[in-house]
Each structure stands twice: as structure tokens, then as C-alpha cells.
Amino acid sequence: MKLFTYTFIICLLIACNNEASTQGVTSEEKTTISTQQLKKQLTENGFQIFDYIDEKSGDTILMQQYFIAFLKRGDNRSQSKSEADSLQKLHLAHLGKMYEQGYADISGPFGDDGDIRGITIYNVPSLKMADSLANADPMVKAGRLKIEIHPWWAAKGFPLR
Known part of the structure; x- marks a missing residue:
């Protein structure tokens, strides 16, 4: 039981720390930043990618x-x-x-x-x-x-x- 409690507390602290480090950044900005970084990383590593616009939702999907x-x-x-x-x-x-x-x-x-x-x-x-x-x-x-x-x-x- 103690192990479970300690594990839970550590996970909670990590989650709080992650949330605090991104305070003031909207979820849209987080997604945009991470998508841009992902595209750059994939392209630098030689992967073929393109953006697809979903007609129904209007979302841009990375292919x-x-x-x-x-x-x-x-x-x-x-x-x-x-x-x-x-x-x-x-x-x-x-x-x-x-x-x-x-x-x-x-x-x-x-x-x-x-x-x-x-x-x-x-x-x-x-x-x-x-x-x-x-x-x-x-x-x-x-x-x-x-x-x-x-x-x-x-x-x-x-x-x-």
C-alpha cells in the first residue's frame, strides 16, 4: 500500500510540474508548437509528410x-x-x-x-x-x-x- 501511495504522489507531483511549466500557453499554442517541432524533426530525419485538411472538421492532419x-x-x-x-x-x-x-x-x-x-x-x-x-x-x-x-x-x- 505504501508503494502505491508513494507512486501516486510522485505521479501527482510530475503532473503538477508539467502543468506549471506550460501555464500561460493556450492548448492551441501547445499543439501548434509541438506540431511544428514534429514536422521539423520528421523532415530532418528524411520522412515524407504532408498536411491534410479534414473537410468535415476543418482540422489539419499531419500525414x-x-x-x-x-x-x-x-x-x-x-x-x-x-x-x-x-x-x-x-x-x-x-x-x-x-x-x-x-x-x-x-x-x-x-x-x-x-x-x-x-x-x-x-x-x-x-x-x-x-x-x-x-x-x-x-x-x-x-x-x-x-x-x-x-x-x-x-x-x-x-x-x-
Whole structure:
């Protein structure tokens, strides 16, 4: 219980400090400043971006180019069960590493047994980089999966629903 209380107090102090540091700045100014900084950072790092005006709301939405990798059934599926299980563990570790390092935003398998086995959305500035990261996957190296990558535009910062 003491740990919970201390954690709550620390979070409260941090929240109060953050609020105090932005007093006198309107929420619109905070958004404008942070959007301008984000655009500058993305552009400096080589990302492709553009503004989209939502006709319904009139809001300006920042669009960013991502790269969606389709993980397709590969030509070499002759591994034993233990080899395939080992490759699957390495595959999941690779995808986890991509997420932790900020290169991939979302990954997951499809729920059917089709040729397209899953997707990964790469948050990187170039097709070349996305291709390199996707092809570093142990399942791809073993030929159990193959990669097909396409540029994909999405609104920056919008969550999945």
C-alpha cells in the first residue's frame, strides 16, 4: 500500500510540474508548437509528410509515409517442427526488437491460412531501410517467409480503434 501511495504522489507531483511549466500557453499554442517541432524533426530525419485538411472538421492532419511489409509464405518450408519452432522464436524476437528500437509500430499475423501470413508497419524514412529491416528477419533469411513492401500513408499519432 505504501508503494502505491508513494507512486501516486510522485505521479501527482510530475503532473503538477508539467502543468506549471506550460501555464500561460493556450492548448492551441501547445499543439501548434509541438506540431511544428514534429514536422521539423520528421523532415530532418528524411520522412515524407504532408498536411491534410479534414473537410468535415476543418482540422489539419499531419500525414506521414510509413512502409507496410506483407510477410508472405516463402518457398522453403521444409524445416522440421523443431527448426520451425526455433525460427518462430527468432522471428518474434526480431519483431520485438524492431518495435523496441522504434522501427516498427505494429506487427501481427493474419487469422487465416493464406499466402499472406502477416504484416509489419515500419516507421522509417525510406523503402530501402524498411526492406533491409524486414529482410533481416530470421524467417525471411531461412526462406520460410518472403517480403513484399509498399509505401503507406497514415495520420501521424492517430491510434487504432
